[in-house]
Amino acid sequence: MNTFKLRMICSDLDGTLLKKDGTVHPDNxxxxxxxxxxxxxxxxxxxxxxxxxxAKIRQAGIFCPVSAMNGTVLTDEDGSVLRRHPxxxxxxxxxxxxxxxxxxxxxxxxxxxxxxxxxxxxxxxELEYGPEMEKMGYRFFRxxxxxxxxxxxxxxxxYYVCRMQDxxxxxxxxxxxxxxxxxxxGRDNLEIMTEGVDKAxxxxxxxxxxxxxxxxxxxxxxxxxxxxxxxxxxxxxxxxNGADRVKEEADLVTASNEEGxxxxxxxxLLGRAAGLPDAAGCxxxxxxxxxxxxxxxxxxx
Numbered sequence: 001m002n003t004f005k006l007r008m009i010c011s012d013l014d015g016t017l018l019k020k021d022g023t024v025h026p027d028n029x030x031x032x033x034x035x036x037x038x039x040x041x042x043x044x045x046x047x048x049x050x051x052x053x054x055a056k057i058r059q060a061g062i063f064c065p066v067s068a069m070n071g072t073v074l075t076d077e078d079g080s081v082l083r084r085h086p087x088x089x090x091x092x093x094x095x096x097x098x099x100x101x102x103x104x105x106x107x108x109x110x111x112x113x114x115x116x117x118x119x120x121x122x123x124x125x126e127l128e129y130g131p132e133m134e135k136m137g138y139r140f141f142r143x144x145x146x147x148x149x150x151x152x153x154x155x156x157x158x159y160y161v162c163r164m165q166d167x168x169x170x171x172x173x174x175x176x177x178x179x180x181x182x183x184x185x186g187r188d189n190l191e192i193m194t195e196g197v198d199k200a201x202x203x204x205x206x207x208x209x210x211x212x213x214x215x216x217x218x219x220x221x222x223x224x225x226x227x228x229x230x231x232x233x234x235x236x237x238x239x240x241n242g243a244d245r246v247k248e249e250a251d252l253v254t255a256s257n258e259e260g261x262x263x264x265x266x267x268x269l270l271g272r273a274a275g276l277p278d279a280a281g282c283x284x285x286x287x288x289x290x291x292x293x294x295x296x297x298x299x300x301x
Contacts, residue, residue, distance in 0.1 A: 006273045007212045009035055009266060010067075010203045010229060012221035013046040013053065014185070015257050016239050024060040027260030032062065035266055043067065043206055045199045047160075047185045047225055048125075049109045051136045054079055055129040069109055070183060070225055071202030072157040072193050079136070083205050085157070086111070087180070087194045092156035094177045095192055100144055102170050105163035108147050110154035112137045115147040161190040183225040191225060200228035218269055220254070220262055222246060237265045 009032075011017045019025055032042050043065040046053045050068040054075070057064065065082075066075045074083040087095070092108075099106045099117070107123050108115040116123050119142050125133060126140045133140075141150065150156070164170050171190065174180060179195045199221070207217060219226070219233035222242035230236030230250050238250035239261050247253050252268065255261035 007216040008041045010043045010045045010219045012226050015222035025260040027263035031263035031266040051133040051138045052125040055132040067202030069158040071197045071199050085197045086155040091179045092151045096151040098173045107160040109158040110156050113139045115141040115150045117144050119143045159192040185223045185225045198228040200232040
């Protein structure tokens with residue numbers, strides 16, 4: 001059994017750290033505290049807008065670095081921005097035209113601005129965290145014309161598409177615009193960012209800033225937008241409730257978000273780092289995936 005040093009834990013939010021009711025499982029909070037007491041950095045990697053993610057984790061008493069909107073904005077524990085990766089102005093405008101042409105429902109996520117494509121479409125950021133995000137300087141707008149103007153004037157980090165009539169054609173046309181990354185955080189949505197950016201690049205940047213090596217990192221998630229960081233991290237962990245492909249490619253498959261799966265995976269790897277037998281680190285914990293009879297952890301990819 002190989003031992004290794006665990007120095008950073010990166011967790012997705014929805015379907016991973018959070019339960020279905022939007023709260024953090026108590027076991028996850030305890031495991032985060034235990035890891036931090038050992039000097040391990042905890043960070044969040046999410047598709048949510050920065051202000052939304054900060055409001056959610058602070059509600060649970062968690063203050064940590066956040067890689068938001070699938071790696072397009074990286075903030076430190078105090079919310080200060082460390083890295084930004086907006087779309088080019090031309091790309092933002094052209095993508096908005098494609099989405100409008102498809103009569104899709106979509107959200108533009110910009111520099112402290114969120115715009116929805118219909119007057120009667122309220123994003124959950126405004127409904128759940130409006131006052132907190134407004135204190136951070138966020139503005140909320142609705143209607144296609146406001147989205148069009150924002151695409152022309154604001155730094156645009158992501159388009160979140162939540163209703164599409166012809167997904168395959170929309171994806172093809174978005175790809176034809178060029179200089180974009182497309183991913184999904186569920187079967188019925190589409191997320192569009194600038195080229196070369198995803199959750200893996202977000203945690204790479206954080207690791208570089210903190211002097212942490214790839215093999216010292218655990219990344220955990222449940223959906224396709226989590227797959228790049230799960231592939232890249234020294235230990236990639238899939239949630240038990242995760243998409244089949246994510247579970248197939250992960251090193252570990254842990255319990256579901258309703259069962260505190262993040263905590264089980266953290267304790268499993270803390271045990272590994274301490275050189276303990278797997279069961280001692282985490283009884284009833286994650287199942288170790290194998291590839292051709294070999295573990296896929298640090299140094300095995």
